[in-house]
Amino acid sequence: xxxxxxxxxxxxxxxxxxxxxxxxxxxxxxxxxxxxxxxxxxxxxxxxxxxxxxxxxxxxxxxxxxxxxxxxxxxxxxxxxxxxxxxxxxxxxxxxxxxxxxxxxxxxxxxxxxxxxxxxxxxxxxxxxxxxxxxxxxxxxxxxxxxxxxxxxxxxxxxxxxxxxxxxxxxxxxx
Amino acid sequence: xxxxxxxxxxxxxxxxxxxxxxxxxxxxxxxxxxxxxxxxxxxxxxxxxxxxxxxxxxxxxxxxxxxxxxxxxxxxxxxxxxxxxxxxxxxxxxxxxxxxxxxxxxxxxxxxxxxxxxxxxxxxxxxxxxxxxxxxxxxxxxxxxxxxxxxxxxxxxxxxxxxxxxxxxxxxxxxxxxxxxxxxxxxxxxxxxxxxxxxxxxxxxxxxxxxxxxxxxxxxxxxxxxxxxxxxxxxxxxxxxxxxxxxxxxxxxxxxxxxxxxxxxxxxxxxxxxxxxxxxxxxxxxxxxxxxxxxxxxxxxxxxxxxxxxxxxxxxxxxxxxxxxxxxxxxxxxxxxxxxxxxxxxxxxxxxxxxxxxxxxxxxxxxxxxxxxxxxxxxxxxxxxxxxxxxxxxxxxxxxxxxxxxxxxxxxxxxxxxxxxxxxxxxxxxxxxxxxxxxxxxxxxxxxxxxxxxxxxxxxxxxxxxxxxxxxxxxxxxxxxxxxxxxxxxxxxxxxxxxxxxxxxxxxxxxxxxxxxxxxxxxxxxxxxxxxxxxxxxxxxxxxxxxxxxxxxxxxxxxxxxxxxxxxxxxxxxxxxxx
Numbered sequence: 001x002x003x004x005x006x007x008x009x010x011x012x013x014x015x016x017x018x019x020x021x022x023x024x025x026x027x028x029x030x031x032x033x034x035x036x037x038x039x040x041x042x043x044x045x046x047x048x049x050x051x052x053x054x055x056x057x058x059x060x061x062x063x064x065x066x067x068x069x070x071x072x073x074x075x076x077x078x079x080x081x082x083x084x085x086x087x088x089x090x091x092x093x094x095x096x097x098x099x100x101x102x103x104x105x106x107x108x109x110x111x112x113x114x115x116x117x118x119x120x121x122x123x124x125x126x127x128x129x130x131x132x133x134x135x136x137x138x139x140x141x142x143x144x145x146x147x148x149x150x151x152x153x154x155x156x157x158x159x160x161x162x163x164x165x166x167x168x169x170x171x172x173x174x175x
Numbered sequence: 176x177x178x179x180x181x182x183x184x185x186x187x188x189x190x191x192x193x194x195x196x197x198x199x200x201x202x203x204x205x206x207x208x209x210x211x212x213x214x215x216x217x218x219x220x221x222x223x224x225x226x227x228x229x230x231x232x233x234x235x236x237x238x239x240x241x242x243x244x245x246x247x248x249x250x251x252x253x254x255x256x257x258x259x260x261x262x263x264x265x266x267x268x269x270x271x272x273x274x275x276x277x278x279x280x281x282x283x284x285x286x287x288x289x290x291x292x293x294x295x296x297x298x299x300x301x302x303x304x305x306x307x308x309x310x311x312x313x314x315x316x317x318x319x320x321x322x323x324x325x326x327x328x329x330x331x332x333x334x335x336x337x338x339x340x341x342x343x344x345x346x347x348x349x350x351x352x353x354x355x356x357x358x359x360x361x362x363x364x365x366x367x368x369x370x371x372x373x374x375x376x377x378x379x380x381x382x383x384x385x386x387x388x389x390x391x392x393x394x395x396x397x398x399x400x401x402x403x404x405x406x407x408x409x410x411x412x413x414x415x416x417x418x419x420x421x422x423x424x425x426x427x428x429x430x431x432x433x434x435x436x437x438x439x440x441x442x443x444x445x446x447x448x449x450x451x452x453x454x455x456x457x458x459x460x461x462x463x464x465x466x467x468x469x470x471x472x473x474x475x476x477x478x479x480x481x482x483x484x485x486x487x488x489x490x491x492x493x494x495x496x497x498x499x500x501x502x503x504x505x506x507x508x509x510x511x512x513x514x515x516x517x518x519x520x521x522x523x524x525x526x527x528x529x530x531x532x533x534x535x536x537x538x539x540x541x542x543x544x545x546x547x548x549x550x551x552x553x554x555x556x557x558x559x560x561x562x563x564x565x566x567x568x569x570x571x572x573x574x575x576x577x578x579x580x581x582x583x584x585x586x587x588x589x590x591x592x593x594x595x596x597x598x599x600x601x602x603x604x605x606x607x608x609x610x611x612x613x614x615x616x617x618x619x620x621x622x623x624x625x626x627x628x629x630x631x632x633x634x635x636x637x638x639x640x641x642x643x644x645x646x647x648x649x650x651x652x653x654x655x656x657x658x659x660x661x662x663x664x665x666x667x668x669x670x671x672x673x674x675x676x677x678x679x680x681x682x683x684x685x686x687x688x689x690x691x692x693x694x695x696x697x698x699x700x701x702x703x704x705x706x707x708x709x710x711x712x713x714x715x716x717x718x719x720x721x722x723x724x725x726x727x728x729x730x731x732x733x734x735x736x737x738x739x740x741x742x743x744x745x746x747x748x749x750x751x752x753x754x
Contacts, residue, residue, distance in 0.1 A: 063414070084210070084336075085213055085296070085336050086336065086418065087296075087333075087334070087335065087336025087337055087338075087413055088413060088414055088418075090332065090333045090334075090335075090336065090413070091333055091410050091413045091414050092414075094333055094410070098448070099448065113210060115197065115206075115210070115214055116335075116336075118332070119330075119332035119333075119335055120332075122332035122333075123332050123333050138205075145189065145193045146186065146189050146190075146193075146330065147185060147189060148182050148185050148186055148189075149186075149330065149332075150182075150186070150326045150327060150329055150330070151327055151330075151331055151332070151454075152453050152454055153332050153333060157453060158453050159327075159402075159453060159454060160182060160326075161456075161457065161459075161460040161463075162453060162457065164182070166180055166182065166460075166463060167180050167463075168462070168463040168464075168466035168467070169178070169466040169467045169469065171469070172466045172469055
C-alpha cells in the first residue's frame, strides 16, 4: 500500500535495489513494473527503454539533472531517503518538477515518515511509500498538518502575498 | 511592530496542534527519540542537563509589553521564575517538563509568539539591529525585510532539513550592530546612487569550530530579489553542503571549499531561473509589511538639555548612566535607553519574572509598549522622551536595571555554560560573575573604556567569543577539569575581526588575573583615546602574551577565599555529566 494523491491505494510497483555483489551493468532487471536505481538505468537504458513501463529512483547523493532528457520515459520517478532528515531529496524533487518539468508520479521511498509528509508534498511528491513498520493511516494524517503556507513551491505556485490581499496595519489604513 | 493577521495566526495555531500531537506520540512511544529530536528542535526544545530547555523566538529582537508579560507568566507557571536572554535576541527557559511544552506554546501563540525554528538544521530566527527604526545612522529600516524573511523562512518545505543550522542577520545602518559578518547570510540594506533600496549580501560567515568572516556574494541586490536570491543560496547549500561530518556542515565550509567565485556562479545559475519569477517581492507586499513599522505617535519636542545637564551635574550615577546607557535617537526630544542585564553579581542576560513584568510596565509608560532584546543580552526601550529619563532612571534603578556599563568591561556576553548545557566544557556564568565583581569599580571601567568580553563554555561559540575584544572559551582537557583559553583581537561590526588565542589555557580562578594583565598592558601602551582593540591591532599580540605569562599566578586558594567551586546562580546544584 502507498499514499497517492492523498489516499491509500494498492501498489503494483516494486523497487530494485542492488546488493553488494550486484553491479548496475550486470544485474538482471525482472519483468513487470519495476523502479530501478539510476545507475542501472544509465547502464542498461538500451534494454530498459523498451519496457512497457519503467521507473527509476534517485539516491540523495544523485541529482535531478542526471535524468535530463529522459524524464518522458518514466512512469514513476522515486527519491530514496536513506534517513528522513536527509534534506537533499527535497531539492531533488523541486528540481525534477521545476527545472526538468517532470509531471508524472514522484514517489518518496525509504525513511518516509508522517512528520515530513507535508513538506514532501509541497516540493512535488505526490506518492509516498511510508516505512513498512509504520501505520499508513497514521502517516496519511501528516498531509493535513497545515491549511495555509507562506511560500510558493511546487504545490503552490504563488507565495501568499501574491495569492491574497493581506491587510496592512489598520492604524495606517487610509482606504 | 508587526501584528499577525488571520494567516499568521492560523499557521502558528496549527503548529501548536501539530506539536501537541507529536509530544503525545512521543510519550506514547509511537515516535522514537531520534525521530522526535528534529521535530522538537524545530520548536526550540532541547534536552539539557536539568530537563527540557525551550528557546522562544523573538523575531529580530522586537517584542511588545504583553509578550514580555507572557515570558514572566511562563517563568512563574512552568519554570523557576526567571529566563535567559540570548545572543540571538531570543529567550530561553531551562527547567521545563516535556508534557507541559504544548501548553506553553499555546500560551505563546495567544500573544503571537512561538518557538518555531529556534533550533534544528533549518533557517533560524532572523536577527537584526536592536536600534532599527530609531538609530541616527540608519539608511534603510531593516525590520520590514526581517519580517518578510521570517514569513518566507517559516516552514519553508525545501529547507527544513539542511546539512546544519542556518542563521541570517540583517542591518540597515552604517554601523553594523547585528554582527552580519558572523552569520551564514549577512544582509546590509543600502541605497544605491539612484536612491534605490537593495542589499549587500554576505555569505559563509560564522563562528563555532571554524570561525570565518563572511564573503560578499553580491554587492547590490535590488530589494525585489531578496527572497529568490536567498532561495538559490539555500538550494545550492542544501544539495552540496557536507552531510558526512557535522563539524564541516555549515555553509561557510562549502563556500570555503568552492571559493566564493565558484559558489556565486552556482547560486546565480540556480537563480537565473527564479529571477523575476513569482517569488519576487512586490512593492505592495513591502508597503503592507512596512505599514506595521511606522513611527509611533511621537510628540513634537526639542532636545531637553538644560534640565538633564543640571541633574547630571549633581548626580554622578545618573551622569554615568546617561553617558553609557542612553543613545541618541533620530527624533528630537527622544532617546534610546539600554536597560542593563549585566549587574555585577547577576547572571548576564538573566531576568526574573518580577523584572520582566516591571520592564513591561516601563515599556508601556515610557516607550509606546515596545521593547527590544539586544544580541549583547540587554534590553532596549527605544522611544523614551528625554524629559522622562530622570524618572525612568530612578524607577529602573530600583529593579537593578541601570548599571551604567553598556559597552564596558562588565557588559559581558556569556552563554549558559556547563551548568545548563550538555555541550559546554566549562561554566560560563560563574566566571562572568567573578570577572564582573573584580572589575566592578566604575572609574576603573571607564578608564579602560570601550571593550567587549565574550565567554563561551565550549568551541560552539554561543557566547561569540571569536568576535570579542577578549574572548574566553571553555576547553576540554584529559583530566576533565575546567580550563579556559583566552584570545584577543576579535571585533564585530564594520571592522569585524576574529580573535587569536594568546597561549596555553588557564584555570577558572586564573582568568580574572589574566584579564587584569591584558588590561594592564593596554593601559600602559595605549595612545590617547585608543580603544583596547585599536591597541591590540597596533602593537600585536606579543606584548600581551609576554606579560600574561611572565609571572606565576597566585595560588587559587588565596584568590577564592576558600570557597572552592563557587555556587552557581539561583542555587542550581553544580553538576555536569562531564565532571
